[in-house]
Amino acid sequence: MNAATSTRTRRAGAWVAAHLAQRLLPLVPTPRSFSSATRQVARPEIVDVPTRHGTVRCYIYSPHPDAALARTGVDGPPVNLHLHGGAFIVRNPRQEEYIAHYVAAEVGAVVVLADYATAPQVRYPVAEQQCFDVASWIRSEAADRGWDAARMSVTGASAGAKLAVNVCQQAYRTGDVTLRAAALAFPVVDLSRTDRTSAKARPRISRRIQRLAIDAYVVDTSRSREPLASPRFDDELAAAMPPTLILTGSLDTLGPEGDELAARLSGAGVPITHHCFDGIDHGFTRSEAATAHDAVKRIAAHLVRHLR
Numbered sequence: 001m002n003a004a005t006s007t008r009t010r011r012a013g014a015w016v017a018a019h020l021a022q023r024l025l026p027l028v029p030t031p032r033s034f035s036s037a038t039r040q041v042a043r044p045e046i047v048d049v050p051t052r053h054g055t056v057r058c059y060i061y062s063p064h065p066d067a068a069l070a071r072t073g074v075d076g077p078p079v080n081l082h083l084h085g086g087a088f089i090v091r092n093p094r095q096e097e098y099i100a101h102y103v104a105a106e107v108g109a110v111v112v113l114a115d116y117a118t119a120p121q122v123r124y125p126v127a128e129q130q131c132f133d134v135a136s137w138i139r140s141e142a143a144d145r146g147w148d149a150a151r152m153s154v155t156g157a158s159a160g161a162k163l164a165v166n167v168c169q170q171a172y173r174t175g176d177v178t179l180r181a182a183a184l185a186f187p188v189v190d191l192s193r194t195d196r197t198s199a200k201a202r203p204r205i206s207r208r209i210q211r212l213a214i215d216a217y218v219v220d221t222s223r224s225r226e227p228l229a230s231p232r233f234d235d236e237l238a239a240a241m242p243p244t245l246i247l248t249g250s251l252d253t254l255g256p257e258g259d260e261l262a263a264r265l266s267g268a269g270v271p272i273t274h275h276c277f278d279g280i281d282h283g284f285t286r287s288e289a290a291t292a293h294d295a296v297k298r299i300a301a302h303l304v305r306h307l308r
Contacts, residue, residue, distance in 0.1 A: 031272040036293045037105040039064040044100075044113070051133035055127045057115040058134060059093060061100045067108030068304050078109045078151035078180075078307040079138050083116065083131055083165065085158030085186075085283070086219035087183040089207060091118045096157060099285065102296050103155075107271040107303050108149050114137060116163070119217035124191075125129070127217075128228050131163045135177050145240060151307045154180040155240075155299060157285055158254070159213070165231045165241070181306035183245040183299045186282050187258050190232040191217075192224040196253035204282040205253040218246035226258030238268030247272045247295050249280035 044059035063070045063077045070077055080103055084096045093115045100111040114134045116127045135154065142149035156164035161184035171177040194210035199201075218224050227234035234240070244265060250256035255276065262274035275298060277284060277291055284291040 013221050030265065030281065031109050034238065035101060036296065037098075037102045039066065039105040041101055041104045044097075049134050049137045051130045051153075053117065053122070053133075056117070056130050059100070059113040059115070061104040061111040061113070063108040063110055064105045065108075066236065067104070067106055068219075069307055070108030070244050071251070072108075072308060075148040075150065076142075076146040077148060078107075078152045078303075079112065079142065079147045079149070080107070080109045080155060081112050081131070081135055081138060081164075083114055083154070083156035083160035083163040085116075085156070085160045086118065088127060088159045089119050089213065090234040091115065097306075099155070099157075099296055103300060107300050107301060107307070109153070109307065110145075119213075122217075124218045124220075124223065125228050127150050127163060128166040128170075128186075130301060132167050132177075135171065135179075139177050141252055150178065150180075151177050153183070153303055153307060154179055155183040155185075155303075156187075157185040158283065159188060161185055161247060162189055162191075162231065165237075166228055168240045168242065169228060169231060169234060169237070172236070177184070178241045181243050181245075181303055182241060184245075184258070185247045185285050185295060185299070186249060186252055186254055187261065188254050189257055189261055190230045192221075192230050192233075196257070198251050198253045198255075200251040200280070200281060203251065203253045210253075214287065232257070238265055241265055241270050243271035243273075243302075243306050245299060246275075247284075247298065248274070248276045249282060249284050250276055250278050251280060252282040252284075254282060272286070273298075 044061050048055040049058050084093045100113045104111045110207045116130045138148045154164045154167045225233045245263040248255040266272040
């Protein structure tokens, strides 16, 4: 089998595996114990937001009136755009609904949870551009909806954390959206590599998972070092990032990547808050209840600090 045939076979396998993951992984529920909000918020409003790549369904959570920031400011509550994880394959935004609930209930921000398109139905840079278009929609709709567009933030986990960085990059380059804060949980910022390892014998993000995400979503590996594909290679990244919280796990194969990102941005003068959870693997906001509670509280505290 020559190299070209091998590549085609691998990508065909990635297409099948991506479809299976889309169907099976959303069936794994997030335990109720992960929800640690002390207040209830209303069921989300569902809005189809127009983007350059079609509509993106968004779930909008209204803030609790007694939360920290709900009564601050004269232009309404701040707004947070949250982008879920899933290796650019799993399309299940409500897997992280408990984070949206917590931010709406305890921070007092409107939370927009975006159902961006994923592989294998779409490829890079569709999700990156859709997520920025949702941020632009938030800015344009804010006045009519009573939201404070001057106090916007973006958060994300894993693949969603990269997309959150991508929103910041595009906001900086266009000047259309101003972001006051970002929070990244176990981020990936380099889609050019599949060789990450961990001290853990069977880490959640294996080399096979790394390869699957790239084969299914990036496909054209000649583009994998573009700044939007891999923010690690963006020379202007520090200028694009607002005050940022970065949460990593010491056993996560992506952990060193997040640690390196925190050090790089901090060294360039970006206000960075960085915490590494010892002995914890990838996906800790959905796999370890105690760590998930700690992580979500850290996200909330970061947003309160920078959205006042």
